[in-house]
Structure formats: C-alpha cells, structure tokens
Amino acid sequence: MEASVGRNGGVVQMSKSKQVPRRPDMRLVAGLMLVCALAACKKDNTAEQATPAAEQQAAPAAPPPVAVSAQVAAMGVEQLREAASAALREQRLYAPAGNNAMEYYLALRDKSPNDPAVSSALTDLMPYTLIATEQSINRDDFSEAQRLYALMEKTNPNAPALPRLKQSIADGQASLAQRTVDATAKTEEDAKKQADLEKQRLADQQKAQQQAAQQLATQQAADAKAAADKAAADKAEADKAAADRAAAQRTAQQAPTQSAAQPAASNDLRAISTPAPKYPPQAYRDGTSGEVQVEFTVGTDGSVTSARVVRADPPRVFDREALNAVKRWKFQPVSSPVTSRRTIGFNPGG
DSSP states (O other): OEEEEOTTSOEEEEEOOOOOOOOOOOOOSSHHHHHHHHHHHHHHHHHHHHHHHHHHHHSOOOOOOOSSOHHHHTSOHHHHHHHHHHHHHTTOSSOSTTSSHHHHHHHHHHHOTTOHHHHHHHHHHHHHHHHHHHHHHHTTOHHHHHHHHHHHHHHOTTOTHHHHHHHHHHHHHHHHHHHHHHHHHHHHHHHHHHHHHHHHHHHHHHHHHHHHHHHHHHHHHHHHHHHHHHHHHHHHHHHHHHHHHHHHHHHHHHHHHHHHHSOOOOSOOOEEEOOOOOOOHHHHHHTOOEEEEEEEEEOTTSBEEEEEEEEEESTTTSHHHHHHHHHTOEEOOOSSOEEEEEEEEEOTTO
C-alpha cells in the first residue's frame, strides 16, 4: 500500500487491490438434478454469507479509547496553552499518552472552539499522528494505534484516512491473533521436541556417567595396587636399612678389640672409597672439559677433614663438584693426619 499524507491528515493517493476468490460452478449430471442442485447451492451460499454477518453483528464492539485523558480535560485554558506550547518545544507531538500537544490542543478546542490558532495547530499535527498510527500498526502495537486513531478521529471525524486506518487496525489484530495461535502451536511442538531432546540428553548423560564410573573404579584399583606395591617396597627398604644399621653397630662394637690386636696404622694413604665427582650440567651441555688439583687432609679415622682447590682449569667451573667429591672420600685409618694433593679430571666424553 502506498499513500501520501495531506495537511488535514487524509490520504491523497492510495493503491491496493483485493481479489475475492470466486466459488467454482457445480456441474451436475443431467436435467432435473441440475435444477435442484443449483437451487440447493444458492440456498447454501445465502446461508454462508449470512452467517459471518450475523456473527459480526452479534460480536460485542470494544469500547473506543478516550482521546483526551481526564487529567488533561480538567486543566484550565491558560494551563492548557502553556502545556501545549511546552509539548511542542519538547517534541511531544502525540506521545506519551496524557502529556502531548495533540491532547492539550483537543482539550483547549473543547474549551475555546472558536480559537483559529488551536484549529491550525491540530491540522498541522494530523499528518504526524497519521504516520505514527501506521507505524504502530506495522509493529503490532494496536493499543497505541487505537489511541492515536482516537486523537485523529476527535480532531477530524471526516478525515479520509480514518476508514483505512480502522480497517488496518482490525486486519492487523486478526493477523496477530492468528500468528499467536500458530506460535502457540509451534511452541507446543518445540516444547515436545525439547522434552525429547532433554530425555535423550539425560540418557546420554547417564550412560557417560556409568562409563566414567567404570573408568574411575579401574583407576582407583590401579592406584591402590601401586600404593600397596610402594608400601611393600618402602618396608623392604626400611628393613634393609635397619639391618645395615645393626650390622654397623656390631662392627663398631668389635672395632676396639680388632684395633688392639692389629699393629699401629701407618701414614700411607690407602683409599677405601673415592666416588667420582658429579659433572656440572651446564659444562656437560657445553661440552666443557678440564681438571682441578685439590689439596686435602685425612684425619686419623680415614675421613677427609678439609679440602681446598690449588689449581683449576678452567677456573670456577668444576671447583665445587671436585671439593664435594673429595670430602666424601674414605681412607684407611692413619696414625696422624696426612695432607695430600690429587688432580681430578673432567671429560664429557669419558
């Protein structure tokens, strides 16, 4: 539909056509049956056309909305003029309800019907109200559309656009009602689909939980076995350590007797245990080789009591690990402390 709005709120041009489908003629077999059938068909058509009209007449008409609210109608003339001017300045031409220029001017016209400025203002506001009404219809806001229609109808009951707007509102309400019914049916169908999906989801979730529970039970059993094996290994290691300590204690108790029976120790260093030093990780990664000469003192019990680096090549690369290794060395007991020097080599390929 296309329309241009005139100054009085009417429609200058409008084009829209409706084609009413015609019922096909009924063809009968022969003679008298044709006459009877045509008569019956005509009677049925008359009844079909009369029924909607009767239903339309029987349907109660909705009360028309009030164009001017009671609060606006109760205002005085000067108060209405000020309110209308303020509404125009603030661009409240036809909304919101109860606080717009159209209502103020309509109430003012009721109180001052011969004021040409009021009539001119209402005439100027009609096109904008018409556009707003059509926009309300297009967005299915029929409550607002009826309110605006009431404003236009009170402004000019003979405006050419009123019949079209009234029919558009009725058609739109019927269309909305049908869409609501369709949407309700679709909602019910969607709800059923959603219920089926939820049922399937719960079934899948239960199955997944069962599988997860089985995996968890298997994992827990494996963890329990590993813990039991570790506990057994720890116990065996603890038992061995206890046995070693007991053997060491027995050896220590027997040592004085053996020392008394053996001749006095000499000052010759005889190594019992000389663990190799650790290779510094950074030097190993860099492929660095070198050597460190360490001077150390062995106590009478055969342990290293002190150690220092005499020479290192390269400096400060292998010093620490060389000293740590020498301090762990063990020798046979000597009669008096002995100081000696050893050169320790580091070779990443060795």
